[in-house]
Amino acid sequence: MSLDKATVRTIANLARLEVRDDELDHLAGELSNIMTFVEQLAEVNTDGVQPMTSVAAMSLPRRADEVTDGNCRDKVLANAPEQQDGFFLVPKVVE
């Protein structure tokens, strides 16, 4: 499978990656190679086989409904570039 430049631009945008136009050809080639590599798996007949979701033979661990965490605002905000009155401050986002 080969990806065109428009698709690569869309993927970059969805991932919020800034990609210059002169990089698109190169990236399209790399991504296409990855896709081709993975597509080899499609050669295996998996009719009637349940998808395997994990290699670990265990079930989803669960926890009791108790408050055991939180109340650590200083830690939570420690890496924030900007904060005020206990809030994160980010560039204005309005739809």
Added chain:
Amino acid sequence: MAYVIEGETGDWELVIGLEVHAQVTSKSKLFSGAATDFGAEPNTQVSLVDAAMPGMLPVINEKCVEQAVRTGLGLKAKINLTSVFARKNYFYADLPQGYQISQFEFPIVGEGEVILDMPDGSTRTVGIERLHLEQDAGKSLHDQHPSKSFIDLNRAGVSLMEIVSKPDMRSPEEAAAYVTKLRSILRYLGTCDGNMAEGSMRCDANVSVRKAGEPYRTRAEIKNVNSIRFLQQAIEYEARRQIDVYEDGGQVVQETRLWDSTKGETRSMRSKEQAHDYRYFPDPDLLPLVLEQAYVDEIKAGLPELPDEKKDRFIKDYGLSTYDAGVLVAEQANADFFEAVARGRDPKLACNWVMGDFAAAQNRLGRTIDDPVVSAADLGGLVDLIADNTISGRIAKEVFELMVDSGKAPAVIVEEKGLKQVTDTGAIEAAIDAVLAANPDKVADYKGGKDKLFGFFVGQVMKSTGGKANPALVNDILKAKLA
């Protein structure tokens, strides 16, 4: 009579499907041990998992799973013993992970149904498509600063149930009845408090219009509807807008629209971004959620009596009308209050009092059922006094108001004010004789054929006895005397 909107090109039908986000009642979040209380100081109920710090792993809250199963059972829905959590990817400032953990292909609950109680007493069934568990996002405040948004992650990671209906509703009233009924069921189950003002229940509406007999046309999704009244207004507005678009020769585009309650309109969320592409995939941090049938059965065995069952029982056991039963069961506390009044008494009389004078006084004084104007025991006592002929229904209304004002028991008030009904035939006869003697002309007219004067005599007797004469006895004796 089907609901239609008249357009220039004929009648249009509405097609409505609703997505309700209900906050799961739990102490801690879906995948972290941070608290869920409403109104806490910003970012104090945030764990490093909720803040999406590198290396943090989600661990599911077993209570939230149980609540989702309970809700599914309450909606008579299929419980999927295996369900899968998926990542829904998008970027927004109040979503630190860059994805929401949700369920996509394999939700925990499949198809079910909700029975709507319409105001005219009829019922309608609306299908449930699915219910899945997912994380809530944080809260953004845009009005605190000229160039910044404030982010509070207290809500981030709180467990939600997204309950998706089938496009089975055909009028704004049905949509309102659906949300009302769903809220009632969730509150009975104790799985969501249904508080729309605090955002623990939020609603998105998918609305389209069509001519009768047509397949579905393109729909618009309306977001930001936070009350049942606004839901109805938003649907009405949106349907009218779409009809105008079609009748002006245009096409409705599939899009998300925001309800603006101040302007009373929906408007397009003109997002610069191309159509949403959430790139769902199974969350590699979470194994599939596998339930045992025995676990589901155990939850099922512990379900309370739900509104529909209670309503049927009230109709069958108490002989109430469909409408009365529907109103009484909508809130469990109201139903319990009614049953406390009705126990061992005439249920219809109890119902009339609970839904009549009692409900009116509650509304007038702005009281909730947890803080009633009179206790169920006292209201029951009043019903007893009517039933054993101690007081008449008319005097009972007076006693009730005195109960509300003084908080005294009805028997005490009747005693203190001397309101006991006169059932002594001698006393009633004397009162009747006096009235007849004072109105010889009217007696002559009555005997001459003016039957309607009978009511006048009854009125005079009641007046002279201060309303305390037993009305049935007055009627009987008066009839005999005038014969």
